[in-house]
Amino acid sequence: MANIELSKAYEAKEVEDNIYKKWEESGYFNPDNLPSQSEGKFVVCMPPPNVTGVLHLGHALENSLMDTELRYQRMKGKRALLIPGTDHAAVATQARVEGNLRKEGMLNPRQELGREGLLNKIREYAENSKTTILSQIRKMGTSCDWSRLAYTFDEPRSRAVNTLFKKMYDDALIYRGYRVVNWSVKGQSTCSDDELVYQPQKSKLYTFKYSADFPIAIASTRPETKLGDVAVAVHPNDERYQKYIGQKFTIDLGAKEKQTITIIADEAVDPKYGTGAIGVTPAHSQIDFEMYQKNKEISIVPVIGKDGKMLEAAGKYQGFGLLEAREKLVEWLKENNLLIKEEDIENNIGTSDRFGDVVEALPMEQWFVDVNKIIPGRNKTLKDLMREAVTSGHNNQEEKKIIINPDQFHNIYLHWIDNLRDWCISRQIWWGHRIPVAYCDKCQKNFYTEEESPLCPKCQAQARRDDDTLDTWFSSGAWTFSTLGWPDNKEELNKFHPTEWMQMGYEILFFWMARMILMTTYALDDIPFKNVYIHGILRAKDGRKFSKSLGNGLDPLEVINQYGTDALRLSLMKGITPGNDARFYEEKVEASRNFVNKLWNISRFILGKIEAEKVKNIKERPEAKTLADKWLLNKLDGIILKTTKELDNHNFSLAAEILYEFTWSDFADWYLEIAKIENGKDEILIYTLKTLLKLWHPYIPFVTEEIWNKLGEEKMLLIEKWPTVGKIHENDSNK
């Protein structure tokens, strides 16, 4: 009887693709095909990568996390399901493609290509990118169910988006309103509050009076907006200004017809800051707009347009750029001795995350989700639902409480909800779910429709379909249930929703987690997931972020090519803790590659000295004959218990370290050396090896599966049972 021979070193490149193919063909990535097991389900939705490009190391980390968790649960006997998918990433993708077209020399892609033409370009780009991404996910060894592959912009997901929109529209939680929104001049679109990136900048703060006889001085870094001022707000208890509250003044900033300024009182004003008075510009400030809503007596005067230039209401400055208008106005203030102070300050300015330009606050008609309105029949607002899910549990059910790991994000999330304003969901870009609403000019009404060119249901007149598209997070928010059959396939939904686990980076906590909770609690009256694992971001060795502009990025595929997927996965999983950033560099991968090879050589040694037939037949924990045997087996039992416990708590790094230490120091360096000089250790060697392969499989699936296969096992390691510590252990300790 011959022994099994292994090559001297593990060659990842030669085996990984084949193994993945075998796994995929086995059908076991689909829980419906798993051998009958009754341990319950374990469902995870993959955070869908944006189809804006290729996968980076952050994605590799996420795939490692999800797949390790999934494989562990599958081996524990759960019906494990990981749903793969991609995200059309509305603004991000359109901005990317438009940028590329501009680089190729097209000045205005929207104008030159038109809606359909540009959409075709974007679609082409997205499809290419999608294909690449999906093959990369396979390369990572991710055991996801490809039969359930989803895309936020595909047919079933679009149906879910429309259904969801209609439900909210019918409940009047979605409304069309005239509000101050964030406007990107470059992108010619709105963006939500969360899409703003604040950047520090040096600016000048001007303190001045509107006119010589005006009693209160105000300060501003943007005097040009003062042409849109309609009021001055002071704190109601401010003794200096109390006597003026309610008075109206007429001013002339030398640019246009006279402006009327009303002195109003508002709690939002800090009497200690600046002059203790604010010039109120409802059209170009969020806070000022709120004052406008509260005070019926003041009006709203937009002076800045969508093109970023001054409007007609700015009088003689009409058509001027903002900076130009500012300079002229300041000059005028100086000339008229109205400027009191000019100081340099540092403040933050909101810029568009995707287009990069400074975002203007402009008032316009947009679609919003009302987060503060009572939901019909629920006696709660969307905000309430978002809070409840992480505090008392959805509908006050303890078992429907979302656990956030690490828990410091719990309060951050709640604090974010407190500050949450109505969510602007309409975007003036073309790549995305078209808003399913049309307007009838005759009836002056809008109505829900999915048709391109609908007729008004009331008067049968031709109606205009809304041109805008939905914020991409509207579809992402529905991800956990749109991927599981909602609204059509109730069976699938009942079987798998809510999901068990979700992992994501803290940078999209608000974007995504919050919206999933909002959408799911509202639409399904349930939570989207039970546990959220927040991971940090990966940084270069010097602590800087990986970025294209720095050129310090590492391509996961190149790392895999050089070291193997297992090495990459292990290096990503070791040394990470939830919520904290981790550094990633080549030496780490090298160390992991060395370990993978170590495991390979442990197997090579054992298989080289024991007959194949014997190897195959040993399944049970053998008897310990010597002190060393006993020590090793007891230690192994402890390792099984610890690894299981740490994995149950999602302490991936810790579990890996425990295993690493045992495998290398105890088993390889110590016990294997004993086995070289003492006989009768075959059973223990094989049993320990097999147990270790199972314990390691979630982290390094390829090499373990390959060795498992060499052992002559018939079943795949993929669906082997997770090791447990049985009775034998208790008997042993009595000896």
Place this chain on the structure above:
RNA sequence: GGGCGCAUAGCUCAGCUGGUUAGAGCACUUCGUUUACACCGAAGGGGUCCAGGGUUCGAAUCCUUGUGCGCCCACCA
């Protein structure tokens, strides 16, 4: 302004609800070509666990103050 996190060996980091000589990887020193592995083995050096104060029989671990670094939110008055 409000909130959060981090500070442990040269470097990158583990150390959960406090308990024997503080750990790992990489790097370093010396030795070793013993047929599993040089992607290796053996031995070893290296830490006042940021600082001060406190709780405790006992603290890297809990409390408090401070210092340094990082992040989030608010803010364009």
